[in-house]
Amino acid sequence: MKILTSESQTQTLFKYLTSSVVPRPIALVSTRDKHGNVNLSPFSFFNVFSANPPILVFSPARRGRDNTTKHTYENLLEHKECVVNIVNFDIVEQMSLSSSEFAKGVNEFVKAGFTELESDHISVPRVKESPIQIECKVDQVIALGDQGGAGNLVLARVICMHIDDDILDSDKNIDPNLLKAVARLGQNYYSKAYGEALFQLNKPAQNVGIGFDALPKEVLNSKVLLASDLAQLASWPEMIDETEVNEYKLIELSELFLEHEDDAKALEIALHKKAKLLIEQKNIEQALMCVLAFNN
């Protein structure tokens, strides 16, 4: 399917953009107006964008329906401070309730059952029930348009982060399984960023990998190894020299070579199967020697 934006309605674009750029982290943002009336509302057009200076960006967009603006946006024009409260599974129902369109001046802390906690550096309260509360000063608000559906980039400079000790591991790192963050997808979907959903990938070495182009052709065309397997072989920082491959072949693969002496195709498959197993065990160097042994 192809969607040309110049020929599409805002509603259609909204639907496909919000179900394509997923999962989106959720900012539960507290603000106040010039009279001190507090507001609380969630935004998933949100992320961190810089560490130095530390900048978060979120977008209280103009409503597609009638081009009205949100109270958060109006408040930020009057009072340039906010708290970005991180949303976890325990408070996701209350967060959802706070997104209802309560009348101007209504305090969503009260409506959604949240507790106001005084901030240290700004005059906007934080959400006690949120595991991470980030006090911010707003540097700039950039309007991306003036029609319904137009975003407003709020550039929020982080002044101070409050992190619940209960979500830290023994090294004072945030443990995603204790944080239990949730995120927004399209339609009515949310996702959990913990438990079964979590996995780890090693960061690529400072030394760059050898690349797919360094792998032999029959390895690239393997019926056993998937692209994700090949990617791990191609991440190895340097090509392994022939002598080393030969040594590995003699010690570890002689039985396999003997077994398939008369059938090169079967040997290739056997070597790739063994390599796949080694990749699963995160033994990339041996896996690479295993596939290279075929032509050695």
Next chain:
Amino acid sequence: MKILTSESQTQTLFKYLTSSVVPRPIALVSTRDKHGNVNLSPFSFFNVFSANPPILVFSPARRGRDNTTKHTYENLLEHKECVVNIVNFDIVEQMSLSSSEFAKGVNEFVKAGFTELESDHISVPRVKESPIQIECKVDQVIALGDQGGAGNLVLARVICMHIDDDILDSDKNIDPNLLKAVARLGQNYYSKAYGEALFQLNKPAQNVGIGFDALPKEVLNSKVLLASDLAQLASWPEMIDETEVNEYKLIELSELFLEHEDDAKALEIALHKKAKLLIEQKNIEQALMCVLAFNN
């Protein structure tokens, strides 16, 4: 734990910001320089920020280590087009490989085993293996600072979206279980936004909910109902009138009232347990009548 940004090093801020604002969607961005050399690199400082105009924002930040800039950033100053390719589980290993710091001019499509596909409206190739490819023209690049760790907001206007038919359901909506999107957390963590991780919440009604402040005090202090249960009761659009509650009490709750005739505390707990069950069954109206019946 409290982190004051004015007293913290960039590295520390980076660590806590990237493990707090989670999970972050991943843009695998293809660009080209003025000579036509292609580059491909992933960014998790990324989100959609507007539907009208349709705008994605991502940040190829200055390196914290040595304040050098990324090839993606340099290319975008020379040639203001890019493709944002969405990353799913099938290509996450290749995406990770493409994030290695290959030398300037090296084509990461080749190194990471991706296939270049010609774009329809711009002269930058898309990633064939990505389930959603978004052709963009870059409106603006906003530098958030000039030191190591400074973000650069790339405002990318969407021209055209290519969506693989295989990830659409029968209504032509994107099915998250077919898309299999992955996202970035802190440290080496990633998360899957499909399968067990998915859940749904009904969008709050256009009619706003009654709010926590409309619930009786003994319900707010319930030992049975959690804040997430109360949030669902408080989302009901209007208070239920006494006559209706009485009718429900007579028909559905008379046995419960009879059983606990002499023990108000036990009755309250029994009513809240029944309400909790009804909330789990998404029968919010009856759950609300159930807790209101106590004082009726």
